[in-house]
Amino acid sequence: MIARTPEPPYYAVIFTSLRSETEQDYAATAERMLELAQNQPGFLGVESARGADGQGITVSYWASEEAIRAWRVQAEHRVAQQRGREEWYRAFRTRVAFVGREYGQA
Template sequence: MSASGFARLPKPPYYAVIFSSQRTDQDDEGYGATAQRMVELAQQQPGYLGVESTRGADGFGITVAYWESEDAIRAWRQHAEHTAAREQGRRDWYRHFELRIAKVERAYGWNKD
């Protein structure tokens, strides 16, 4: 992720894994450190392109991770440390989540600066 919060991505096509979640009311319980570790670990995986993430004060968040291929997404899903983090998330951190995988065919943006 760049300093602006926007991922720097190549020209499409590529894939987006969209993770929308609602946190439980529990204290952090290691969530922040684990989330940061998952970003650091994902960055080391073949096919990783970038990430954009935000979370509101109400606990609702969206993270979009970008990948070169469905094979890269599958490999990330099977990574042991990521698997353990997912299990802990289901057990401790999330009340509800939705995961969607989409192929990005076209992308454009604008920057006033």
């Protein structure tokens, strides 16, 4: 699904990952993180895809860098981040980008 974002400017957090073989609690935690993010001030939307090879990309959209920082340190999110580093991901990279313009077709 394509996120419905407001007119720019806003920010995008791009999380690219390679999953490990561990599945324990991953799906439930991912669902919980989405629920929490959607209730976080400044959250604008999310898009996510994962290939059969375990590579995934999730892009979350935020109103400000302050909103991103607040999400980064949210207590349950911190626990999920730690589990990701220790259990769920072989590799990952997070990038933060400023969105100055957008275009497309509905």
